[in-house]
Structures are given as C-alpha cells and as structure tokens.
Amino acid sequence: MSKSIVSMVSFEDPYTSLKKLIEECDGFAGLNPEDKILIKPNIVSWDFELPFPPFGVITTTTVIHALVRLLKENGFNHLTIGEGGLPKAHSQDPSVYQTIGYEDLAKQYGLELVDFNQGRFGQVDFGNFTLSIAQSVLDADKIINVPVLKTHNQAKVSLGIKNMKGVLSRKSKMFCHGLGEFDLLETFPRIIEKLPVALTIIDGVYTLEKGPGHTGKAFRKNLLIASRDPLACDLVGAEVLGYKGEEVPYLQDYAKRNRRSLSLDDLKIKGERLEEHRQFVDYDWEWTKENTGPIGFEKRGITGLAIRKYDNSLCTGCSVLFNPMLILMMSSFNGQPFPNIELVSGKSQSASEGFAKTILFGKCACDLNKDNPHIQQAIAVKGCPPDLKDFEELLRAEGIKVNYEEYVNYRQHIFDRYRPEDGFELNHWQVKEGTEEVNE
Numbered sequence: 260m261s262k263s264i265v266s267m268v269s270f271e272d273p274y275t276s277l278k279k280l281i282e283e284c285d286g287f288a289g290l291n292p293e294d295k296i297l298i299k300p301n302i303v304s305w306d307f308e309l310p311f312p313p314f315g316v317i318t319t320t321t322v323i324h325a326l327v328r329l330l331k332e333n334g335f336n337h338l339t340i341g342e343g344g345l346p347k348a349h350s351q352d353p354s355v356y357q358t359i360g361y362e363d364l365a366k367q368y369g370l371e372l373v374d375f376n377q378g379r380f381g382q383v384d385f386g387n388f389t390l391s392i393a394q395s396v397l398d399a400d401k402i403i404n405v406p407v408l409k410t411h412n413q414a415k416v417s418l419g420i421k422n423m424k425g426v427l428s429r430k431s432k433m434f435c436h437g438l439g440e441f442d443l444l445e446t447f448p449r450i451i452e453k454l455p456v457a458l459t460i461i462d463g464v465y466t467l468e469k470g471p472g473h474t475g476k477a478f479r480k481n482l483l484i485a486s487r488d489p490l491a492c493d494l495v496g497a498e499v500l501g502y503k504g505e506e507v508p509y510l511q512d513y514a515k516r517n518r519r520s521l522s523l524d525d526l527k528i529k530g531e532r533l534e535e536h537r538q539f540v541d542y543d544w545e546w547t548k549e550n551t552g553p554i555g556f557e558k559r560g561i562t563g564l565a566i567r568k569y570d571n572s573l574c575t576g577c578s579v580l581f582n583p584m585l586i587l588m589m590s591s592f593n594g595q596p597f598p599n600i601e602l603v604s605g606k607s608q609s610a611s612e613g614f615a616k617t618i619l620f621g622k623c624a625c626d627l628n629k630d631n632p633h634i635q636q637a638i639a640v641k642g643c644p645p646d647l648k649d650f651e652e653l654l655r656a657e658g659i660k661v662n663y664e665e666y667v668n669y670r671q672h673i674f675d676r677y678r679p680e681d682g683f684e685l686n687h688w689q690v691k692e693g694t695e696e697v698n699e
C-alpha cells in the first residue's frame with residue numbers, strides 16, 4: 260500500500276507557500292473542475308463586544324485567500340466557504356464574514372458564503388446515533404478542510420477531524436458532548452467519516468496553547484501542513500504540537516475503527532523536517548488535587564470555594580465561558596475565604612454534600628441537580644449557555660461581589676499581549692487589495 264503524503268511548508272509569502280504546500284502533496288488531485296467545493300475554515304467564535312484576539316483561534320483569512328486564488332487559477336469555479344460558529348453576534352453588528360474579509364473574497368472571486376447556523380440541515384445516520392449536518396455540506400462534492408494548528412482542553416488537539424464538528428446543527432453539537440458512548444471523544448471523530456473531505460490544510464501561521472478559544476495563549480508558528488489523507492494530516496499536526504497519535508484517544512480510536520496505522524513511518528512527509536518544528540504545546544489547565552479550582556486560585560490563597568473542573572460534557576457554549584467565569588469569581592476575592600461555595604457545570608457533575616451554596620453553571624447543571632438533596636441553597640445560572648452579566652447579578656444578590664469590569668480589563672489584557680512587533684498581525688484576517696491576478 261502506498262504511503263499517504265503529508266506536506267509541510269514554512270509560511271512566508273501566503274500564495275507562494277500555499278502553492279508549494281499543495282503541489283508537494285498533490286492536493287488538488289482529487290478535485291474535478293465541475294465539483295461543488297466547500298471550504299471549511301475554523302471560526303469557532305467571535306466577539307463584537309469585547310477585544311477578541313483571533314491568533315491561533317480562527318483560520319487566517321490570508322490562507323483562505325491564497326487557497327481561493329489557487330483554486331480559481333486551477334479552474335475550480337464552484338466554490339463556497341461555510342462555517343457554523345457560536346451564534347454570539349448581535350443582529351446590529353456586522354457579520355463575522357464581513358469583519359474577516361470573506362465578503363470581499365466573495366465579491367472578488369464570485370464565491371458563495373454560507374452560515375450553517377442560518378441554513379437547513381439533513382439527518383445523517385451514524386448507527387448508534389443521528390446527527391444534523393448542514394445541507395450545504397451534504398450537497399458539496401468535495402470539502403477542503405482548513406483547521407487551525409491548536410490544542411483543545413478536552414480533546415488535546417483540535418485539527419482537521421475536530422474541525423468537522425462545525426458542520427453540525429447547534430443541537431447536534433450539544434449532543435456530541437454527551438455521556439458514556441456519546442462522549443465527545445466518541446462522537447465528533449465519526450463526522451468526517453461521512454464527508455467527502457478531499458484535502459486538509461492545517462493553518463499553523465499561529466498555534467494555541469490551552470485552546471480552543473481566545474483565553475488560550477497563542478504563538479507565532481509559521482507552518483502549513485497539508486494532506487489528502489485527513490488522519491495523516493492530523494497525525495503530523497499532533498506531532499508538531501508534541502503529541503503522538505497514541506496519546507490522543509480520539510486519533511487512536513479513529514485509526515482503530517478505520518484499520519489505520521498511527522505510525523509516522525507509514526507516512527511520507529515532504530518539505531520541512533518534522534523534528535525542526537516539533538514543540539510541546541500544553542492543552543490543559545491545571546487543577547488542584549482536591550478538584551477545588553485552578554492551581555492559580557490556590558496560589559492566590561483562595562479558599563471556601565470548590566470549582567469543579569469542566570469535563571467533556573461541557574459543550575463549547577459553556578466551555579468558552581468557563582475561563583471568564585473564573586476571572587469573575589477571582590474578581591470578588593477580597594482576601595477573605597468564600598462562604599463555602601461549590602460550582603458544578605455540564606451534564607454529569609452532581610452537587611456534593613456540605614456546601615452552604617451551590618452554583619449551578621448552565622442549564623444542564625441546573626436540570627441535573629434540580630432535586631439534589633445535598634444542595635442547601637442553589638444559585639441557578641440558567642441559560643444555554645448562561646449569560647455572564649446574569650452570573651454577575653445572581654452572585655451579587657448573594658453578597659458575592661463579582662465585577663464584570665475586571666473581566667472587561669482581562670479581555671483587554673489578553674488582546675494587548677499580542678503585539679505586531681512580536682509577529683501578531685491582525686491583517687492576516689484582511690484581504691489585501693491589488694495583489695491578485697486570477698486566470699479565469
């Protein structure tokens with residue numbers, strides 16, 4: 260059996276680098292000129308209210324732009340870009356697609372833009388479960404998957420296989436954070452098996468520690484990885500982040516289910532040398548041994564508070580709020596112990612005995628614990644996902660003076676730490692004018 264080819268190219272000029280990357284792995288070989296091609300970036304979330312650093316979180320527009328240009332030059336004219344991120348934007352805001360230059364791309368190249376959240380979904384049977392997949396994804400002849408090179412605090416790495424979770428309806432995304440056989444790591448890796456992914460391009464212009472959201476820490480990485488084989492591409496991406504395939508449970512399961520090897524010896528890696536780019540990027544937030552909160556809380560001397568660590572049942576909506584919630588809790592610390600509070604979240608955490616107050620973070624925790632006899636006083640932060648301003652009000656009503664302004668300051672702080680002089684360029688999410696010549 261011939262070895263799958265994975266190409267690695269260092270990111271310099273976007274167009275030239277991507278052209279080389281695709282040529283090295285013969286990336287367009289599976290495409291026909293008449294194909295309806297869907298490009299699937301990763302735009303997991305955006306925020307129009309507070310500063311949002313996209314580094315290592317969102318696929319760069321500069322890579323998408325170079326890809327569109329190359330596809331057009333090679334005679335592929337039926338192009339759509341589609342994604343289904345968290346529906347956080349308010350109606351009066353400009354669309355995310357406008358903000359990151361996709362509307363310019365659409366005008367310039369005559370491609371279609373689809374927001375999966377606004378469209379129809381079709382049911383796809385996976386044997387023991389059914390998922391709703393965006394109809395525009397099901398209608399595509401071929402998919403080009405363009406994830407970011409990043410870590411994930413539940414899945415360890417988030418690359419091509421993980422990026423396909425974005426094609427699901429909101430309800431199906433939540434379903435994928437189920438329990439037991441419907442655990443996150445058992446469900447999302449199956450999605451790609453039903454889809455015609457012809458090429459994966461991992462955008463490693465930046466990478467992200469403790470991802471997948473903007474509260475992780477980004478680094479400039481300058482690397483592109485591509486393959487026509489999704490598993491091969493993810494195995495190399497994981498290695499670059501410092502994880503062997505065997506160390507990532509969902510890659511291990513995927514390989515087993517598809518009778519594939521996890522060994523890099525069974526791949527042909529072209530271009531950059533893997534050894535020169537392999538660097539460990541941590542995926543997880545460290546918690547106390549007693550599961551009472553992040554290590555940082557212990558170091559600050561915070562007591563009287565037990566925030567249980569998130570598990571895989573916490574879906575992305577609550578997950579991206581978890582770190583902000585921690586910042587809010589920290590903002591109310593005045594040197595005195597908290598009044599014996601526990602916080603539980605997700606679909607599997609039951610409130611423990613012996614706490615004066617129990618914060619139920621999100622609808623799932625509220626539903627699961629509604630009749631829990633251990634709870635003396637519940638602070639139910641309903642909402643799916645909950646709202647941070649409601650969180651502030653509910654806690655203030657209980658005398659816990661969390662301060663939303665501190666969260667706003669924190670957001671400014673994490674945005675300001677990415678400086679242009681250190682290689683963090685926001686114009687990677689813009690379309691530069693006047694540099695494109697398309698041979699139609």
Ligand code: SF4
Pocket residue numbers: 433572573574575576577578605606620621622623624642643644645
């Ligand atoms: S409450 Fe949170 S964990 Fe539960 S379904 Fe909603 S977003 Fe997901």
